Amino acid sequence: MRNANQDVKTIYRKxxxxxxxxxxxxxxxxxxxxxxxxxxxxxxxxxxxxxxxxDLVLFGEDIQLHQLRMNGVDLKKSAYRRDKEKLVIPNAPDTIVLEIETSIAADKNTTMSGLYVSNGNFFTQCEAEGFRKITYFPDRPDVMASYTVMLRADKQAYPVLLSNGNLIEQGDLGDGRHYAKWEDPFKKPSYLFALVAGKLVCQEEKYKLKSGRKVLLQVWVEEGNLDKTQHAMDSLKNSIRWDEERFGLELDLDRFMIVATSDFNMG
Structure with a gap:
């Protein structure tokens, strides 16, 4: 197995x-x-x-690029430069809508960085620079954006589809597949992007905030580990309460999820 930390370059503040x-x-x-x-x-x-x-500089590693469109126009290969680490569009306009189509062989990703498959489930590890193994992006912590994510997969193999933020839509696609759409309206850096899909179970509770608003708390685990989730749930509620009492900060999302499996390589 390749180590995701191999050949890591030191980046200096200066x-x-x-x-x-x-x-x-x-x-x-x-x-x-x-x-x-x-x-x-x-x-x-x-x-x-x-x-x-x-120039517009995007990072990308170990992914296949199929299409690149800027402001509605397909870009020919002569319109950009690409190597194993970057994609550069010279003299790009001030405002851009960039559409990118890529593909990933997640089952062959043994770095456990980016999107990978382990024990039949999909996971992501994007900290610190794993998002660039999913799509071309200015993958750096000072670039923050809001995310909307649509997940589609075989329903039997991947009954649970999770990502950041709030679940705003889900349903069947009619061909043995289903979908879930997630929206995270609060800007975040790309290293915080998360995706989990597979066979998981959860303990969940409705929690009432000081304002009276109710939120959904979930702890997702593999089957057989559900009886180990109470401590995590109690710790989560204590943390939310402490933020309210100490800093006057209320949970901004409608749900908060923890995923705890044996297949994460960090945290």
Whole structure:
């Protein structure tokens, strides 16, 4: 198994350069298949007026690029530069809607970084630079965006489809597959992106915040581990209560999920 930390380069604060573009929204669609997961991404971007960078620089590793469209126009290979680590569009416009189609062989991803399959389930590990193994993106912690994610998969093999934020829609597709649509309206860096799909069970509770608003708390685990979730649930409720009492901060999402399995390589 390859180590995700192999050949890691040290990045120094003194070398910091602001990104050339900000990303406002990220829309992603996943057709989950272990051998070939198709990913469609739509980014709304704008130039960082405080940056001298004129090119749009996106990071991407170990993924297949199938289509690249900017502001509704398909880009020919001559319109950009691409190597094993980056995709660069020279002299890009100030405002951009970028559509990217990629695919991933998640079952062959042994780095356990990006999107991978373990024991029949899909997982992601995007911290610190794993998101670039899913799609081309300015994968750095100072680029923050809101995310909307559509997951589609075989219902029998992957009955649970999870991602960041709130579940806003789910249903059957009529061909043995189903979908779930997640929305995280609060901007976050790409290393916090999460996707889990597979056979999991959960303990859940409705929790009443100080304002009176009720939220859903869930702890997802593999079958056989449900009796081990109470401590995690109690700790989660204590943390939410402490944030309210100590800082006056209320949980902003409608649900909060913890996923605890033996297949995460971090945390």
């Amino acid at each position: 070398d910091y350069v602001a990104p050339g573009y900000w990303v406002d929204t990220v829309e992603m669609g996943f057709d989950l298949d272990p051998q070939r997961t198709h990913v469609a991404t739509r980014l709304t971007m704008r130039r960082n007026q405080e940056s001298a960078e004129k």
